[in-house]
Amino acid sequence: MNILLLLIIIPILTIIGILFTRDNKKVRVVSAIGMTFQLITAAIIIIWYLAERHAGNTAEVLFASNWVWYETLNIRFYIGVDGVSVAMIGLTAMVIFAGIFASWDVDDLPREFFTFLILLSSGVFGFFISLDLFTMFLFYEIAVIPMYLLIGIWGTGPRHYSAMKLTLMLMGGSALILLGMLGLYFNSNPDGGPFTFEILKIAKAHIPLNTQLFFFPFLFVGFGVLGALFPFHTWSPDGHASAPTAVSMLHAGVLMKLGGYGCYRVAIFLLPDAAHKLAWIFLILTTISVIYGALGAIWQKDLKYINAYSSVSHCGLVLFAILMFNETAMNGAIMQMISHGIMTALFFALIGMIYGRTHTRYINEMSGLMKVMPFLAVAYVIAGLASLGLPGFSGFVAEMTIFVGAFQHADTFHRVATIIAASSIVATAVYILRVVGMMLYGKINKEEYELITDAKWYDRLSVGTLIFGITAIGLAPLWLSTMITGGIGPVIEKLFLAMN
């Protein structure tokens, strides 16, 4: 059996297990056990992958399996991984693991909550291992739809509005993606013969430039909506603000990465000529995203809004880097996805924990929390420092790779865009230090805060896992970078051919 299937089977088994539990308290135990296995599986896949590569296996994808699913339309269930998807699997496993522990004290319909949460994660895993556009789209929808229920039922504030807005905008994106994918399907075999959804086969087909130009915007914008591309990012602040902790973690940490991954794997890889022609438009939009998100965050008062805008900025950098079309920047884009995924999950976990203790998310209503909850406060400072790109954490590695990559373009347009994007590191420092200064430092401003207790063991486990992730990558980035470089090779090669 293909080990990748475990990534889908384990969540399903966990969900079945949840349905059979009698006690609400046991639900979270079952979920935790399931997701621990998931994390272990992901770790094994990464190690096995590295071992295979080390042993000299140069196949484009490893652990591939290809089953016919619906013969008539040549739809296949085709899975396999390269360096990029392996990295994304590791990210997802880590975030869902931390997410389960971060929602340890959900006591409102926990059975349904954990079911949807794990269902969502299985969609994400499926998405990352798919090599067939149809399967990919299927898993994409599995990942997006539970989000509506999770926010609509367990959310806070104007949750129905937010859930509806988020789902509709993402569904709008899906519609574009579907059109784009069908466009690819019907052009997948210009020399006659059956059409195919297989990514690797479509990549070999020569799609005429005009067709490419027509479908590229559908795919890039469609995935871009999920990746918070300006001006389609507004679902993000509202959605995050209303979503429960673990959902925010998963959403910003992983789901937004489906957008970046889709742009990379589908839009750029399969339509390289159009990508070259149209890059400048999207480069402008992503540059705006980067600086606009960062500047927008400076003024916000709600922790979740700050982080949502920060995500717009950081995810903008992912798409920005993808559009640089060179190995270094592309590598940086993938690393930024991993880095931002862990980092933002950490942020949302901490925000949830802080909110659970102070019952407010407004930074001007909190002060001096360092004194009463040192663990959470220090973790928040660490997350903040990682977010502003401090060396020793993953954000620095990713951002520097992106900037060095982007600087390989010597023309004025790219230079200006890069310098504008790079200046976001200053704006980031401003809003991060503002939050830390207002919320954590200073004197305690309300008496009831004196009674706050620090993190519980499950909080510590959740936060600790994520901090481990960002520091491990930040201190020793070479293995990750090398692994990713192996994966992006074919995409770069294709782009290079398209350029000439």
Add this chain to the structure above:
Amino acid sequence: MFDFSYTIWILLIPFFLFILIGFWGNKFKPAVSGIVGSAGLFTSWILSIFTAYKYFFDVGRVDDVYQQIIGYNTLWLRFTDTLHIDMGVLIDPISVMMLIVVTTVSLMAHIYSTDYLKGEKGFERFYSFLSLFTFAMLGLVVATNIFQMYIFWELVGVSSYLLIGFYYTRDTAVAASKKAFIVTRFADLGFLIGILLLSYYTKTFDFLTLTSPTGPAIGTPPAATFIGLSVLTWAMILIFIGGAGKSAMFPLHIWLPDAMEGPTPVSALIHAATMVVAGVYLVARMFPIYITVPIALQVVAWVGAFSSLFAAIIACTQYDIKRVLAYSTMSQIGYMMCALGVSGMGGHEGLGYMASMFHLFTHAFFKALLFLCAGAIIHAVHSNYLYGMGGLRKYLPITHITFLIACLAISGIPPFAGFFSKDEILVAAYHHDTALFIIEYIVAGVTAFYMFRLYFGIFWGKKQDYHHTPHEAPYSMTIPLIFLALGAAFAGFIPFSHLVTSDRQLFELHTEWIIAIPSIVIAIIGIGVAYVMYLKPTDIPRRVAHSLHGFYTAAYHKFYIDEVYLFITQKIIFNHISKPIAWFDRHIVDGSMNGISYVTNQASDRIRGFQSGQLQQYALVFVSGTVILALVFIYLWT
């Protein structure tokens, strides 16, 4: 060849101390953190001394040239085939000199703090941050490539941020730490873009390749230009902006005086002796490239000279003793920058380079000493302000003597250390540019004046009624004072021209009395003026201030640079950029999204009317539709 690979431990020891104390410090008594931290750093110090001895007097010099030795190097991250970040240890005269400076001052700060911060909340946190800083600073000075330097550059920045904000319940400390980080971060953006630009054209980060005379930067400089200047000039100016931010050069200096909110040993270590000279070190490290782009070097010289004068004037008007010292630091760093800016390459031509490094070295001793003395004084009288002090010489005899030595050293009175290094800077400036020489000459006098204003104000002057009698600091604080005082007194006799020079070859130095004597004279004049004005309480200072009314007020308010920054950050960025963006996002971007959904809703409301379920209505529509279609068809047919 002697194996220098052990030198990596000089910086790894503080790193492990940081982890150790950071994670487990609170499990033990606070004193344990202090002792473990100091003992660990002592090991690093011994290793540094040994390295310096071995390098300078044994294996370092081959054929009369000090070699640049890569003690340790490992690949950390690969960007492209040619661009990769390594982590390593570069052993050459300036890095070895800096190892000595950093470990010595850090060790003194460690020992001093065991009593200075005794009983403070977060004692072990302090030691873990101090170790982090020491690690980062050592990593910076031994960097083998510019990106490694940038990495540690950011790390010293963050440890400075954490230490300035050590008293995190104090609002001023929090604001100061934030300001320090953001201002230097802004400068670092320049540094980063400079690195990117430089590395794009030279295809390397490596210092040895970059500074090699046949390398891609010097041997075959890139031909591209931008607005009339070569890209190399731009890159070097941008890199200098990074250095200027860290070294508090005008106009990026505003964070340094506020940084005095941190504990005093931190001010001594970070904001006087080590981190703030990182900018000077950076320019020195890249000096072979700077010498090929004279415009950039000119910028360095003038920014340095202007900052030194600017800060010296402000220092005369401040009353917080730590702030006076902060401006004095800025002024002295301006000296070092200026010295680099007027330097040439090789032999006696490179006098400025040698003098700059020399001054960096001696300054580390006497300025750290001044800060630690200030700490002892503040410890004794519980005030930072000059008007709360006076007549302390009887109560604090050791502090008094050591402070006096430091003042004499910084004023350039022979035979104290500052005289030798400052004199060389003046000589170098004199041979290069008369205008720069005159500025620095004036600054020398002003420096002597404000230092002795401080000295007389603290130790002589009016005797105050202290709440409780001030008493001398304990041994753990006075021993570092005495140790540094020895350095401040005798470091001038170190033959720097035989050790640290621009081309790493020794040259013979002659004291040019034609410069030295006037420089002593102006220092004595400065001291004399301070003597007249401050030895006894008089109303001369008030009258002088009055006669310079507008100028004095401007200097007292630090020439309103803080207000300019506040205007830019608060008014422009916060209120006129960020707030409108937030509004735009909510109302325009999101508004149009909501608008689309509103239109859809409205449209569906209208359309919904058709599905009313009323048979009569359906029949009516059906019949009228049929009739209309029939008419259309008939019309088309005929």
